[in-house]
Amino acid sequence: MRVAVGQMTSTSVHATNLHIANELCERAKAAGAAMLALPECFAFIGGSEAKETVAQATALNDEPFGDFQGLARRHGLWLSCGGFHERASASKVYNSHVIVDASGSIVRAYRKCHLFDVSIPGGAVLMESKTTVPGDAVAEVVETPVGRLGLTTCYDLRFPELFTALARRGAEVILVPSAFTVPTGLAHWHLLLRARAVETQCYVAAAAQVGTHNAKRRSFGHALAVDPWGDVLADAGGEASPAIVCFDVDRDKLATLRARMPIQKHRRQDVLELALFDRGDDEETAAARDY
Known part of the structure; x- marks a missing residue:
């Protein structure tokens, strides 16, 4: 059960991003993968204007997402479409991680x-809340040919309780599609991904954006596959684009x-539920909790 983990440099040009995703699909298929994971913002990364993202x-049933469903059908691949700007209202979007099967059908959508x-x-x-409405459905686990997938997106990586919930619901592979900044990537990317794998005893697959997207935005890269013991199985590095790395799920x-x-x-x-959700704290403890 082979998974390909993608790395790319998305821009504001939908057609170019689709072309790159198609190349990643071709590479994944040639490598014998049953699934390709695409990073957060795979279809679009705009400039500094929030309204550009919303516009x-x-x-999900419109273009350009339909083009990516077409890629799944054409190549016979399951796709993890790691972060698509799904319209939520006239002024906001959802950051939606969508699983598409090899026939091009949407199987599940998790809103970051x-x-x-x-x-x-x-x-x-970076103020994601300017453009994005947070989702409220978590611990999404999906049955696929490569195992039971747990769905997260990027900044979710810093909240281990979500990963624990996915493991308790039967996840075997946890997907973390991302567009990490360079400073936070240098400090925490490998550390956090390995920690989440060890804590959950799951494979962790993190597709990544890499390089310069525009004058104000760069991403760290290093699309990663980590095994349940915390060993890094593959790392795409901080420069290659487009690129894939592959790993096999060993149940x-x-x-x-x-x-x-x-x-x-x-x-x-x-005990842990009492510690996490207790609201009877004194003022000092509450202040420490809510920093």
Whole structure:
């Protein structure tokens, strides 16, 4: 059960992004993959104007998303379309991670729930909430030919409880399509992806944007595949575009690891839920929690 993990440099030109995605599909098919994972914003990355992102957004049953469904049909591949601007209203979008089967049908759509609102001193100022409505359905797990997929998107990576929920619902491979900034990528990309794999005892596949998209935006790259022990199986590096890396899902390896170290059975869910959701904190504890 082979998965191809894509890396690309999206721009504001839909046709160019589609052409690159088609090339990634060709490479994935030639490598014997049953599924290709595309990164966040695979169809569009605009400039600094938030209204540009909103203006080009469409429903999932319209173009340009239909073009990517066509790629799945043409190549006979399942696609993880890692972050599509789905129209939510006249002024907002959803950042939707959509799973498409090899016939081109939409199987599941997860709307990113953690939005990246960050101002880096001397660096990027990215306020995703200016354009995006957060989703409220989480722990989406999908049966596919490459195993049970858990769906996340980019900034979700920093919230381990979401990954734990996916593992408890049976995920075997967790997808983390991303467009990480260079400073945060250098500091935390490999560290967090390996940690999430170890904690959940899942494969983690992180398709990535890479390089310069426009005058104000660059992405870290390093599309990654990590095994359930935390070992990096493949890394596309910080320059190659377009590129894929591939890995094989070994269910026997998963089962053996989980049997030898049954983390989910050991988890004190009763205690952890009290710690996570207690609202009877004193003022000092509440301030620390909500920093």
